[in-house]
Amino acid sequence: METKVVKIEEQIIDESALESIKEAGQILKDGGLVAFPTETVYGLGGDALNPESSKKIYAAKGRPSDNPLIVHIADMEHLDKIVDKVPESAIKLAKAFWPGPLTMIMNKSDAVPYTTTGGLDTVAIRMPSNKIAAELIRAAGGYIAAPSANVSGRPSPTVAKYCIEDLDGKVEMIIDGGQVGIGLESTIVDLTVEPAMILRPGYITRQMLDEVLEQVEIDRTIIDNNSNLKPKAPGMKYRHYAPKGQLTIIEGDSDKVCDYINEQAAAAKAQGHKVGIICTDETISAYSADVVKSAGNREDESTIARELFKILREFDDEKVDIMYSESFDDNGIGQAIMNRLLKAAGHNVIKL
Ligand code: TXA
Ligand code: MG
16 A cells, blocks of 8 residues: 655644645545544544444554554544443543543443444543644544554654654555654543543643542552553553663662663673663763663653653664663653653663
8 A cells, every 4th residue: 555644734734734634534534544643642543433444453553453442532522422421520631631641431332333442341532632633533524543653562653754664555644743742642541430540641640630530540550560460451461662672771879870871881882782871861971872862851751751752763773772771750740751661671670
């Protein structure tokens, strides 16, 4: 299949951009696939109400079909059709955080095929704030099922280049909307249980959810770092976000971490490896290795969230085979950063 790549700037949705979005919407209505930007990561979209589209998504991603997809909507009026009964908590959270990086799990209606939900009676729903995504959802008839636009297991794409790398020839169209703003996938909260439970941490933190709902729990598998527990979001059990090389996270006092990483990097280099280091603006000048990258600034950890997946991909491009990363605070957005970083490292952590 020939994949058409079109460039659209989110801030300039003019006539020609709308024309492209209309074309993309028609592809989706006809059962085809379109990769598109959202504020979190790029999505690999198909018509959420067409069972054949979901099958195509699983095939293009190489994803197990028991791993359910998120349904993206653009308008509140569209919620009723896909949900059995919209819970009060969903209305409150939508008022606070939609459109935005929050996915809510509710009981599905008959309109949503089981191929979309991986056989579950519940459906995950998100209203993205990215304007290209919103226009595309409307042009497609209201409901786009979209996992992250990477081949299963790889870091989610935050720039179109990596969508193209993973999906060229497998989808009808890729919309290049530049680098996304958040860089980590949405927070997922399950509203079908009491109290509501966070299944995947993201930009919308537990503290932010706590301010709207009376009580929110967090799936223990996210914080316990215990591989024997079964995560409640089926997708969280799979190996994820993995760069091609071996990544190790080093935890501890900043000076010690720096010395230890430099020592290990030198030893690995002496053995013929190409070594990469993930650090921060505060520490970058203290490191030496083949490739040293700052993910961002510890004063504003959202900068780190934005760059992390891109850096993991860049290390692959540069054929780095051994990587070390500093560790991050496990609160606020740091919890989402550490959740992804731990998975990328296969939970390979050294505590100093
Ligand atoms: O930010 C995002 O959420 C991005 C963009 C494209 O919107 N999408 C995304 O989709 O990250 P994906 O498929 O890569 O991750 C969806 C996660 C998986 O872990 C899946 O198991 C979980 O959501 N999930 C989906 N439906 C679920 C359900 N009904 N119950 C429990 N977990 C569910
Ligand atoms: Mg994903």
